[in-house]
Amino acid sequence: MLRHLTPCLLLPLLALPPAAAQSVCLPAPRLLTTMPMGGQVGTQVDVVISGDSIADASELLFSHPGITATAKVDEQGKPVANQYVVSIADDCPAGIQDARVMTPMGLSSPRAFTVGTLQEVVQSAASPAVDSAFPLELNSICNATMPARAINHYRFEAAQGQRILVDCAASGIDSKLNAVLIVADAQGRDLVVQRLGDLIDFTVPEDGEYLVKVHDMTFKGGAEYFYRLAVQQVSHDAPAARQPATRSVQAFSWPPTDLATTAATVDTEPNNAPEKAQAVTLPLDVAGSFYPAADIDSFEFDAQQGEVWWVEVASARLGFPTDPAVLIQRVEAAKGSTTDGTAAAETLVDVVELSDISSPVKVSSNGYAYDGPPYNAGSPDVLGKFEVPQDGRYRLQLTDLFGGTRSDPRNAYRLIVRKAEPDFAVVAWALHMQLRNGDRNALSKPIALRPGATMALEVVVVRRDGFDGEIELFMEDLPAGVSACGLKIAACKSRGMMLLTAAEDAPSGFSNTRFFARAEINGTPVTHDCHLASMAWPLKDSWREIPSPRLVASVPVSISAAEQAPLSIASLEQRVWEATAGQAVTIPLAHHRRREFSGSAISMKTIGAGFDNNPKFDLPLQEDHSEVVLDLAKLKTPPGEYRIAFYGSAVAKVENKDIVDIVVSEPITIRVQPAETK
Template sequence: MRRLVFGLVLLVVCGPAVAQPPPPGLPSARVQHVFPLGVKAGTSVEVIVTGNDLEEPEKLFFSHPGIRGEYVSPPKDPTPDPKDPKKTVPPPKTNPAGPHKFKVTAAGDVPPGLYDLRFVGKWGASNPRTFAVSDQIEVAEKEPNNDVPEAQKVELGTTVSGVISAPTDVDYTSFTGKKGQRIIVSCLASSIDSKAAPMIEVFDLSGRKLAANRNYHENDALLDVILPADGDYYVRLFQFTYTVGGPDYFYRLSIGTAPWIDAVFPPVVEPGKPTAVTVYGRNLPGGQPADGVTADGRPLEKLIVTVTPPADAVGKLTSLTHVNPTTALQDGFTYALKGPGGVSNPVVIYLAGDKLTVLTAPANTPDAAAVLDGPGEVAGFLARRGDRAWVAFRAKKGEKVALNLAAERIGSNGDFFFSVRDGKDPKRDLSGEQDDDNDTLHPFGFYTRTSDPGPYTFTAPEDGKYYVMVGCRESSYLSGPKAAFRLRLGSLVPDFCAVVMPYSRFYQTGSAAWQGGTQAYHVFAHRADGYTGTLEVAAEGLPAGVTAKPLMIGPAARWGVLVLNVAPGTAPVTSAITVKVTGTDPVGKTLVRSARPASVTWGTQQPDQNIPVVSKLDQSLVLAVRGEKAPFHITADVPNATVKSGMGKEEKVNGPIIVMKQGDKASVPVRVEWATDEKPNVTLTVESMLQQQQNAPVTVGIAGQPTKDKPDVVVNLDARTNAAPGTYTVTLRGLSQVPFQKDPMAKGKGPNLPAEGFSTPITVQVIPTAVVKIAAPTLPGNTLKIGTDGELVVKVDRQHDYAGEIKLKFAPPTGVTGVTADEVTIPAGQGEAKLVLKAASGTKPGAVSNATITATAVYAGKYTITHEAKVSFTVAEEPKKK
């Protein structure tokens, strides 16, 4: 189950409570901690930022334009001594790398939720840290608060930013309430990038424990309590098991009467269509008891509201809450509810891709199954413990029905599975149990594996009725709207989406692009319903002086590296950019999707182990160009590359793209140019495009490594004979050790530090050697009579999704005359045509061996590919006239 996997990832990645050392390399701003962790909309707060490489701060950059972060400069001049005005106090010594103080102001119209905060300074824009905007009172934890007498007193409707500073640290907070009030106590941890796993408890003045909770959602905690009497109450907060603590273990503790949304049903709605949904939660304004529905043993309320989803939300996920990789590939939008006590927690409502059917009554037996009258989606939940959900559909013999079940991917807590059952005998399993999908977008950079089943295509064995039975491993104790699922049935709809992350592999990082250098981003492509097209990835909104050639992710590739080139002398700038991904669907329609920004939340101290890092979706992608000069630049000279065909013919490319047939080889000149006098050696490696790089469609070999004496090397490409046709980008990464002195006033060149750079892209188009297979054609009776026609039916099996027309031409073998056929065309999308063979009067009778049928196709609109098939027959005497 993925929840266990997530916990193990946190344990391995976060490790014990020690400060995480900065990754090796040239300086790049990295934020570790932000405190306090939020601000009330319409107010300002002073925020302290700490991390690595934070010299010369400029500002904080937020993902919402209504939030500003202005640097508060420390005093530079001596100030009067308040005890003796004649004396002065020298300004305090400050560490140029922080901590730094900023004044953060949130406009009054900024919606409550979680946003990205980035530090901007001399060494670029940092990785994002989560920063909250609320409509509550915001205060910082005040020590000492380690016992009841020291409890920090707060009003209801207050959020406390705090830190579990040591493994045995216990933080007490007190509030005053009235009898009958339903108090919500929320403690955000994993949702705000914290390593903490807090436990929260509520006590009355007598020391009686009224409620406790941990792991409400991942490592966040939530409880509610109906106060038994007027008076004071205490919240006790601590790290569960008391084993870890420190500055990485921060939290946001909220105490109040604002609404809390536990679930929305249906969890998925149709885009652009106003829809009535039921909100399940606590302190819902106008809410009614949701009989029998609980969360962590607490009764929930329900409230019917109408939501209006955005109409243009296909391919988008807009969220003001934490989005981890498991839910990151869904489309959806944010919803929140306002009550007398404030605005609720934001939640995501997901978007259907087809007509939606909602299970409004328990469909827990085949007889009670919901019936679909065509392709569509079903939204449901397990109504009672131990339940299954049944959905009925009809299909014709041989019809293929695609099924896709999502539960954990839409935030449900269970491990769901399904099977297709016989409509005549529901106990007869036709598909086998479909369970966990082991696929992931990336094995360690963005780990999307879930406990949901993978996509499954069912082929109906006969005309009739069929059932889909949906179950959950935890159904013995899990039920209700928090055990919701979405099930899609219908034809395959090939599509794609993508995630873009700063190239960091194992560490949290932001952007620090140096003049004459590069900024690289990993792009991970998710192909849905068998999408096999080439994806073109392009950066948009780039500042002047920054350019990027498209990254091409071909059919056999899972990911690639998008490289931005920064021209020498480019002005320093920090700005948000976007990455668009373009592809073509099977009918030729252009599809454009925005890549979803993401980043590493916590890196790993064991980068060689390929352990999945903790990562999340971001709300923006930021590029920062700085005035330092990159130590080297790598140029792939594609126009001067040569391609050697399988027949031994060698040609120069003379263009921006290397075109190779399956089996061809190419050689690309690559040159390294240094901007430093030392010109240290550079080690080149090729960036992978799928997990098993040895199976890549284009294999790459590097002949030698560049040195100051031999800066030119050759990169050899080999298109496999079975390579999936398409366009691919080959990217080289260069690594060198360069002397660097961070302090310009320091003496000497400084220690050697790892420096990396990326080549200009090598774009390779692999074209097939064949796009059809020709079935061996025969004439009726294998005979052509002189003076008559014979129909030769030529059938082709199309390959590599080629759908264009095919021209057929007949040629008799050398020495045979009189046998001819007019050229014919197999229309686009069809599989056969008739060549009409004619034997003219006077044609010599006898055997005709190995006549040639040539099939000519134009691939990708410009590449002519020919195929041949042989046909043998007998030319018979002309029928005698009576």
């Protein structure tokens, strides 16, 4: 049976001199701010945007079709630069959507845009003192920006006994603000202080005017320190719900396929003490919370020798600041009595401890340099196997490892104990690079292609319940002139690659694509969406600021005909190559240079199932042609059809600057035939 191997050539980057190390990819459009950062369902709102490389932006686009935008025009009917009128349909769902701007360089990186149900206002000037407090009505949201070294003040009227939720959305909507939130009396004397970015649940002590103060933890500020302040009256029995927030990268692996919306069982307190353990039967699906502080939820069940169960806990992936851990023990009944005549205590025998879903691939040790990607697909949650060693009664204890320092009933969890249901979840991000001389970049990289360019998306998988099969990657609904080549995730491996190539004559355009991963599980084809992650902010110096990656809502692919790729690499003669097992195959390559480059050669590596051990080779940067030799005997490549890629790095001269850019070749297919036998 044939296996796929398509050499799709990837070229990561050469080291730059320290002085030029700050420029690590070609200019790309990035949407940085929108003001306001959201709007109410069924309304229109004027939006002002800012960003990098967004000159001559033509459209403001959203991930949901219920949000549309038209350019704002002046009195003469001419479009006003970077201003739009955004319409939110009556049936648009509340929550986070992504806004992007279309530019001559393609579609930008995303910025969170929140659709809500409360009325909204925009604060256009700072309110740094009590006497300049900005007036707010109950049940409204204020969109604002935090000035540096300042405190913004707000005032609202409330009646005795009213329950008021005051919530400041910041990091959850891509802001750099680390919000401190304070409710004060009319004279500005603090009543309640929240320094951890959480909401304030406030019961009004008497009729009158109250103040809300907002500032950054270290009093930073500027256009990137925006926020949405909500002041809402709720009933006394209503949950203290936060404003919507973007999803972290780790959330991609939840939920399992076909999981019920509501758990079949709920955690019943008190169940901390051994004698109070909650009796359950397997399989188990229970919802609970890590509350109060130092909560231990215990569940007891009977199990038979040889049974294999899979245990999964979701809490951090639900967006909570928790770190679940599971301990399963066998409960041995007490025998006899003690010397004083009291009953002997039961004996507990540890069977398995489970904590943390490890990242499928080694992640960056410092959040930006490529000793691993600056994205972490792992999680503090739990996913592991429990093999029953003998018949008997077992006790499962679920804790939050740092739960002694927090006491919040909203810190929910979902605990599942199931028979094996092999499955997988995948996430992708733009390939990052390693620069030897001071790489400090953590950049958002929109899929904005230049004609002749190939962009690489790194794809990693979290495997569930023992699934170890290979996974194919593919895309649909690509724009005209763009093709996709998936380098599969091999059996028992965690990493693959998706390569997107724009033809040299591809026209400008974009489409919202569909990105899938497909595998065969127990003889049945299984297809899942591949999630996409991106940096919330393009950081040029991550030694000074921690990167903040997140999942994005859609996978748009755009192409700009404004300029072509600086360098393209393709097979010189053909796209499919025949080879014989145990021999070497030589592939001639053509280099299409469109800019001046630094250095004489690119050190190339090989990727693709079974070909990662191919030795590095030099690709002459100043030549039009080169060759790569694959020794199938040394690689022990069996017969089949394969997709592979070569990657290195190149330093192009762009506007008198050295710009390091990843270059990826067009795909090549190699068919390896069996060797002749005598």
